[in-house]
Amino acid sequence: QSALTQPASVSGSPGQSITISCTGTSGDVGDYNYVSWYQQHPGKAPKVMIYEVSNRPSGVSNRFSGSKSGNTASLTISGLQAEDEADYYCSSYTSDNTLVFGGGTKLTVL
Amino acid sequence: QVQLVQSGAEVEKPGASVKVSCKTSGYTFTDSYIYWVRQAPGQGLEWMGRINPNSGGTNYAQKFYGWVTMTRDMSISTAYMELRRLRSDDTAVYYCAREGGGSYYFDYWGQGTLVTVSS
Numbered sequence: 001q002s003a004l005t006q007p008a009s010v011s012g013s014p015g016q017s018i019t020i021s022c023t024g025t026s027g028d029v030g031d032y033n034y035v036s037w038y039q040q041h042p043g044k045a046p047k048v049m050i051y052e053v054s055n056r057p058s059g060v061s062n063r064f065s066g067s068k069s070g071n072t073a074s075l076t077i078s079g080l081q082a083e084d085e086a087d088y089y090c091s092s093y094t095s096d097n098t099l100v101f102g103g104g105t106k107l108t109v110l
Numbered sequence: 111q112v113q114l115v116q117s118g119a120e121v122e123k124p125g126a127s128v129k130v131s132c133k134t135s136g137y138t139f140t141d142s143y144i145y146w147v148r149q150a151p152g153q154g155l156e157w158m159g160r161i162n163p164n165s166g167g168t169n170y171a172q173k174f175y176g177w178v179t180m181t182r183d184m185s186i187s188t189a190y191m192e193l194r195r196l197r198s199d200d201t202a203v204y205y206c207a208r209e210g211g212g213s214y215y216f217d218y219w220g221q222g223t224l225v226t227v228s229s
Contacts, residue, residue: 003154034214034215036214036215036216038155038216040155045219045220045222046155046205046216046219047219048210048215048216048217051210051211051213051215051217057210057217089155091155091157093214096172097169098169098171098172099145099157099160099214100157101147101154101155101156101157102154103154104154
């Protein structure tokens with residue numbers, strides 16, 4: 001199973017909105033609503049920000065939102081803050097009954 | 111509160127095996143799958159596989175078939191991941207994580223275990 005495709009980096013200024021894409025295939029993102037997003041700060045374990053495409057766990061800011069269209073899922077962060085600077089990974093369930101991650105996106109807050 | 115506490119860092123020689131433990135608490139161990147994910151230095155996350163703590167059934171990423179074994183000990187609510195025939199490119203932080211709500215995502219993570227493979 002090939003990794004999902006994410007941009008290597010995105011950037012934005014405080015207060016702006018950014019969107020990170022996650023492109024898969026009909027065997028993963030396109031066929032299942034089991035897409036999740038993780039935030040990882042340096043030296044820390046990942047933290048789930050979105051699950052099942054657009055659900056936010058309790059405690060996660062409503063500035064984080066998720067969506068999906070066809071084979072591409074997206075994570076949008078609105079009202080960008082300095083503490084949002086981190087690496088972000090998407091993940092999807094696949095038709096092989098496995099999971100696959102995206103390559104990760106480094107978010108820089110300018 | 112839910113906690114996943116992993117064993118400490120390991121240094122192994124090429125060709126050796128390593129076994130990492132993941133002790134859970136704060137929930138019913140048999141209610142949720144445990145996943146294993148690794149991250150090489152400066153690299154992204156890689157899904158290795160998962161174990162059903164209730165049945166012991168496993169799913170592995172194809173890359174790791176015949177090379178990794180995931181087990182559990184229900185009596186102490188602990189999951190294990192053993193990787194054999196280690197190579198230098200197996201140097202990574204290995205994480206265990208709990209599946210959330212049966213929906214193929216990870217709601218709680220261990221702190222990670224650094225495994226260094228070096229001669």
